[in-house]
Amino acid sequence: MKLTILGCHSATPRVSANPTSQVLEIKNHTFLIDCGEGTQVQLRKYKVKFSKIKHIFISHLHGDHVFGLIGLVSTFRLLNRETEINVYGPKGIKELIVTQLRLTESHAGYPIKFHELTSKKSEVIFEDKKVEVYTIPLNHRIYTNGFLFKEKLGERKLDMSAVSKYPEIEICDYQNLKNGKDFILQNGELITNDSLTFEPTKPLSYAFCSDTAYSESIVPIIKNTDLLYHEATFLDDKIELAKTTKHSTASQAATIAKMAKVSQLIIGHYSNRYKSKDDFLIESKVIFNNTQLAEEGKTFEIL
């Protein structure tokens, strides 16, 4: 599982401060998360193949999270895309894109499937054999969801040195073993599955939480997540401003990480008012030591 930060600043884009966008590579998927202005250029800069993106998750309809989407959708067409794209985001996202396509007298030229979200409860919005994606209802000025990306528990791994002791076990039996079944020899002896296989790889999970006020209600949803991105727009010196604007401080992000017992925390969505990001790290580490700063181009790999 690999996360690449394309942009991690709040509000207005600047020369070296791109708005929110991330790419999550998980089980052969390349998920794009949020799409602020300039995201398509960041995708090129960090060599993400446009054709690999089939699912785009938009947390909310504030400009710094979505104004790059119409440009990306248009560029897909110019690149002669034919594959369907799925866009998950708040109700209104379809109108946002469709209106712009109409007024610019353009058409996508490939199918765009909009999955408009309205629920205030966590729900599964994507699922296949290996991955599922849940919404994380957040508390912001506008309807907003974070997203929890979870690998499913995979198959058990064959312990070939054990398996090879039993010539009766043939290749056609392997799938049953991977699925957890015991094996019965012709003499009636039962060979338990755990003596023939290893545990499947631990499924990994990533939770993306931006933008949000401090909200303990998300803790049960993101409990024990391997990697948590939680916005930290402000430091504690602006805790009142965080409250008014429904954003979080670095220490609030760390508190959530600690309560949810996640393994690693990444903070980002920094306000442009702060010159240095060092204080974000310091403030967070006091509460949750395993914190890292989001930085443009930085990747976080969990194996």
Place this chain on the structure above:
Amino acid sequence: MKLTILGCHSATPRVSANPTSQVLEIKNHTFLIDCGEGTQVQLRKYKVKFSKIKHIFISHLHGDHVFGLIGLVSTFRLLNRETEINVYGPKGIKELIVTQLRLTESHAGYPIKFHELTSKKSEVIFEDKKVEVYTIPLNHRIYTNGFLFKEKLGERKLDMSAVSKYPEIEICDYQNLKNGKDFILQNGELITNDSLTFEPTKPLSYAFCSDTAYSESIVPIIKNTDLLYHEATFLDDKIELAKTTKHSTASQAATIAKMAKVSQLIIGHYSNRYKSKDDFLIESKVIFNNTQLAEEGKTFEIL
């Protein structure tokens, strides 16, 4: 008069290829012309003060000329703008911006006045004491206008060495002289205006023509312009593609410049298929020698 190129490439923005946007400084105005994705970042990069921009001219509603507008409009609000902004562009531009503001649950917070254009004839769309702006109807796949920015003829300049010979001429008479009036001495003698004043500075003009197929119908409108920007998306090797997509080649841009007897030509809006721009310059110079290439950050000053 000073023109700054913020972006001069066609179609999809890339790391070093920004879509069309220019800033024209003329008689204390700072006009923004077209606004592709990322324009607000380019404005910061080239240190154009956001507060100085009061008029934005959009040639047409293709994404590479307008997708940066909603971001800029939103950033104006975040910068606590109060001054009115005037947006001139094709019918539909109001809906494009207003829909996005509504869906992002934002409001501009300052007045935005939309001047929606529908005429297929050249018309005056802005005028004050010193400057007037005309549309230049272009021939593209979608309703498109270029813009002709013209300084008005200014006042005559006082020749103070001549004026001071006549003690009867007082300061309160100066404005009449600047306006071209003769002066009559008390003894009835007429002092002609041209013996007391110099010619006003020659008014300058800039014509912006993008995007367009080769179109001789624009020649009368841009005749004798000091500076012409004419799109040159292709070289002559793609003249058929230029025809189909209603774009121009470098030599076609040069032909228009020559026919219109402009002083200087700038070409741009290069297709990303060409690695080097040298051939654009060569192809254009064969027909119109005083050609320069548009390049990001380049300024053209005419005094």
